[in-house]
Amino acid sequence: MKRKLITSFICVAILTACSNQDKKEGNTTVNKTIQLQADEVQLSAEQVKNAGIAIGKPESKGMHSAVNVNGVVDVPPENIFSVSIPMGGYINKMMLIPGMQVKKGAVLATAEDQEYIQLQQDYLTAKNKLKFSETDYNRQKALNQTKATSDKVFQVTESEFNHQKIQVKSLAEKLRFIGINPAMLTENNISKSIKIYAPISGYVTKVNVNTGKYVNPTDILFEVISPGALHVSLTVFEGDAANLKIGQQIVCSTTANPDKKYFAKIHLITPSIENDRTTSVHCDLENADRKLLPGTFLNASIALNHENVQAVPEEAIVKWENKFYVFADKGSNHYKMITVEPGVTMNGFTEVKTKITAENIVVKNAYAVLMKMKNGGEEGE
Known part of the structure; x- marks a missing residue:
């Protein structure tokens, strides 16, 4: 001016x-x-x-009016993973700090406990018993067909065989649940520890444990977010919300670097007005980078009524x-x-x-x- x-x-x-x-x-x-x-x-x-x-x-x-609003960088709940342990144990090894990048399937930590040994022992024992039950079942079946043994004896043998199959399958699933492949388990590789793997590729945002700590299945050990899933959550006043629609273009910037422009599109408009006469608008980010962290405050401009004038x-x-x-x-x-x-x-x-x-x-x-x-x-x- x-x-x-x-x-x-x-x-x-x-x-x-x-x-x-x-x-x-x-x-x-x-x-x-x-x-x-x-x-x-x-x-x-x-x-x-x-x-x-x-x-x-x-x-x-081609011009449009604009609504200036504020918001924050957010992550959809489906892209935030809380990592816990299937069975309680002591954290044996861990080298994570918040902010580290991890790939899906990477080992985040290892835990050890006597229960892991017992579970492996139970599986191998049940598997061994299954072999005996199967042999006995086949033998009793042949004898029953020739009426060399009673139907009752055969039925008891068959029941025991089926019970043992269920036991082995159940224990096998428990082993898979804690990250042990039952097909590879033998009496020579029983381990006292299990590994905790990253469920997705992303960044570690929270580390709630340390080496030597005992953790329960209900404890959250780590939190990992997917960086490609960042979006913008905007707070829009009631009077402006009526002019919004899905697909409208958003231009955002942070207070730390106002010259860097981030672009997004409206993905969802919350169909309700809060007590402060505002509603939440969720937008998909198109050019997020590592400098844009969850919780970062944003200034945003929403383009309205685009037309040639x-x-x-x-x-x-x-x-x-x-x-x-x-x-x-x-x-x-x-x-x-x-x-x-x-x-x-x-x-x-x-x-x-x-x-x-x-x-x-x-x-x-x-x-x-x-x-x-x-x-x-x-x-x-």
Whole structure:
């Protein structure tokens, strides 16, 4: 604003000097200005050149209004993984700190306990018994077919065999649950420890244990988030929420680095208004990076009502006595002031809601023309 005022004063000085020179040389420009209408002005070619006045056409621009809101970087619940241990045990080894990047399947820690040994022992014992039960079942089945043994004896043998199959399958699933492959387990590789693996690729955000600590199945050991799943949670006031819709573009920036722009699209609008007359809007981030952490505060602008409108450069619009104007070019440095209603301003252009019928207008240093018009009017009175 200060630069515009300084530019305007310089232009006024140039035009005033030129006007005084015209008077001294008997130029007819002043007399011609006095004969014009109150909303018109005539400049000399030298005045136009010295003031840097430029002529152009109104343009059709894709523009939109915007709502400025605040929000935070968030992670959907389905992309936050809390890592726990299936069976209680002592943490034997762990080298994690918050912020570390891990890949899916990487070992986060190891735990040990006597229960792990007992479970493996039970499985191998049940598996061994199953072999005996299967052999006995096949033998009793053959004898029963020849009626060498009673149906009752065969039924007891069959029941024992089925029970043992269930026992082995149940114990096998328990082993898989704690990360031990039952197919690879033998009496030679029974282990007192189990490994805790990363469920996804991402970043460790919480570490709640340390080496030597006993943990229960209900304890949360680590928290891992998927970095590709970051989104933006915005707080929007009730009056603005009515103008939002799925798919609208969001431009965000952090307070730490306002020049870095992050882009997102509205994914979900919470269909309720809280007691503070706001609602939550969830947006998918399109260009998240490692510098953008969950919980980071964001300033955001939501684009509304995108459409093509008639627009002019910001410098083309002047304000006088609480009204806005542009100057139509009538030819031969003759300009006419036209009332307009400005709208949204974007990227150096301002929407003009009042349609401009003039083919050419002043698009640069329009304030210089305004000052010449008002100064010229006062001189002619």
